[in-house]
Amino acid sequence: MRTKERRLIVAFYTTHDAMAFEDYCLSRGAAGRLIPLPREISAGCGLAWSAPPGDMAALTALLAGAGIAPQHIKEMEI
Amino acid sequence: MxxxxxxxxxxxxxxxxxxxxxxxxxxxxxxxxxxxxxxxxxxxxxxxxxxxxxxxxxxxxxxxxxxxxxxxxxxxxxxxxxxxxxxxxxxxxxxxxxxxxxxxxxxxxxxxxxxxxxxxxxxxxxxxxxxxxxxxxxxxxxxxxxxxxxxxxxxxxxxxxxxxxxxxxxxxxxxxxxxxxxxxxxxxxxxxxxxxxxxxxxxxxxxxxxxxxxxxxxxxxxxxxxxxxxxxxxxxxxxxxxxxxxxxxxxxxxxxxxxxxxxxxxGIDAIRAHEIKLARRFCEAVSAIPGVVTYGDFTTWERCPVVALNIGSADSALVCDALFCDYGIATRAGAHCAPLMHRALHTKAQGAVRFSFGYFNTDDDAEASIEAVCEIAERIGK
CATH class of the missing domain: 3.40.640.10 (Type I PLP-dependent aspartate aminotransferase-like (Major domain))
Structure with missing residues (x-):
């Protein structure tokens, strides 16, 4: 098991939103990756976006730019 | 084939x-x-x-x-x-x-x-x-x-x-x-x-x-x-x-x-132009063969590259089989899952032989098919 670390986690209503957000972030070189949805978050999609911690404003700006309404955004240790 | x-x-x-x-x-x-x-x-x-x-x-x-x-x-x-x-x-x-x-x-x-x-x-x-x-x-x-x-x-x-x-x-x-x-x-x-x-x-x-x-x-x-x-x-x-x-x-x-x-x-237009060219060449040639009846509206080529026909009163299944066995040409006979269309065309009993052209067909395919229909029509006419 790798050591836990703090991450900004975005949960989505649909898998389509998750894939659209990954596509948007990759096209802009934004750091992060899709991970299995942590069990402590309940969401419509089984995938979540895991981004480096700290810059919530940048993350919400990316979501707005992609036109995606997240179901949850949470900074947590995973 | x-x-x-x-x-x-x-x-x-x-x-x-x-x-x-x-x-x-x-x-x-x-x-x-x-x-x-x-x-x-x-x-x-x-x-x-x-x-x-x-x-x-x-x-x-x-x-x-x-x-x-x-x-x-x-x-x-x-x-x-x-x-x-x-x-x-x-x-x-x-x-x-x-x-x-x-x-x-x-x-x-x-x-x-x-x-x-x-x-x-x-x-x-x-x-x-x-x-x-x-x-x-x-x-x-x-x-x-x-x-x-x-x-x-x-x-x-x-x-x-x-x-x-x-x-x-x-x-x-x-x-x-x-x-x-x-x-x-x-x-x-x-x-x-x-x-x-x-x-x-x-x-x-x-x-x-x-x-x-x-x-x-x-x-x-x-x-x-x-x-x-x-x-x-x-x-x-x-x-x-x-x-x-x-x-x-x-x-x-x-x-x-x-x-x-x-x-x-x-390009969809280029694909379409090629398919329609073949269907049109085939249709215009076979329409002139005695005994051949085509079905559909050929006053316009704003259509699909499909030509359905019959030869005299011959069963479409037999014509289709002859096309494949004698000439290696794959077509489809019968009712084509379109029962009401066949009723409207008055082809319920006979069915029809459908030739449908695609992007990978060639001018030679169309010419060979014209020749085959011509020969089968001659045989049926005798």
């Missing part, structure tokens, strides 16, 4: 389609069933392909591109998912059984009422009939973009305008036209577009789709595993998951995606 049964399926596929399927067979996991690279690669493929198809057919929302196994499944979802008990629907006699049987079933099971736009002996309809058949309880117009028997195209934009004027759903069966004729759902006023991947799209069998234009509630035809919201007892309501229970045909969809790229590269 000279393959002239492209209206049934395009047997010859672009090499890039076969390559994409082969690569997918050893690289794709199960979409939405995990977050490892294998599963994510399939999610990425589905996401990109939905986008390509939305763009290709002018569907405003890519999440409303639903993958199905074929047109028949898409039509079942569209028809069963929107028509309610007591609704009235209008369709045409040009339809394939993939439209007719889902409608007949709802007639029996939900008491929906059906009206049919008739056709003349050339397979032509009167568009005013749609207006005449509309009633206060009419909910939808369901019709094909082109007859799979005659190749006649319907003016979908015109029918779409009628449906829009009366607030009706417009469900279109694009089995014969997707990939062969440009389609824009918004411009044509199409509410629900049903297509198959294995005909003019030149993709693998087992692929197809339903595209939904606008805020239309389509109830699921099948329910089951989605990989998401597992503790819900009902199917999730979000598109596309709502209508995609079970593992999708990711391998086939990889091929379909490559096929869309191929059509884009070649």
């Amino acid at each position: 000279i393959y002239l049964d492209n209206a049934a399926t395009t047997m010859m596929k672009p090499p890039c389609v076969a390559e994409a399927v082969t690569a997918a067979l050893t690289s794709l996991g199960n979409a939405s069933r995990g977050a490892h690279e294998g599963a994510l690669n399939t999610n990425r493929l589905l996401y990109r392909t939905r986008g390509k198809l939305a763009d290709f057919f002018g569907c405003p929302k890519s999440e409303q591109v639903i993958f199905t196994n074929n047109s028949t499944e898409a039509l079942n979802i569209a028809i069963s998912g929107t028509l309610r008990p007591g609704d009235h629907a209008i369709t045409t006699v040009l339809e394939h059984n993939s439209v007719l049987r889902p409608l007949y079933r709802l007639q029996r099971e939900r008491g929906i009422d059906l009206s049919f736009v008739p056709a003349d002996r050339r397979g032509l309809i009167d568009y005013e009939d749609f207006e005449r058949l509309i009633r206060p309880d009419t909910r939808a117009v369901v019709c094909t973009h082109a007859s799979n028997l005659t190749g006649n195209l319907l003016d979908i934009r015109r029918i779409g305008a009628i449906a829009a004027r009366h607030g009706l759903l417009f469900i279109v069966d694009a089995s014969q036209t997707a990939g062969a004729v440009p389609i824009d759902m918004v411009d044509m006023g199409i509410s629900l577009l049903c297509f198959t991947g294995h005909k003019s799209m030149m993709g693998p069998q087992g692929t197809g789709g339903l595209l939904i234009n606008g805020d239309i509630e389509v109830e699921p035809f099948k329910v089951g595993g989605t990989g998401v919201q597992s503790f819900l007892t009902e199917q999730p309501r979000e598109y596309p998951t709502r209508l995609e229970a079970g593992t999708l045909n990711g391998h086939g969809i990889a091929g379909l995606s490559a096929a869309v790229d191929f059509i884009r590269r070649m």
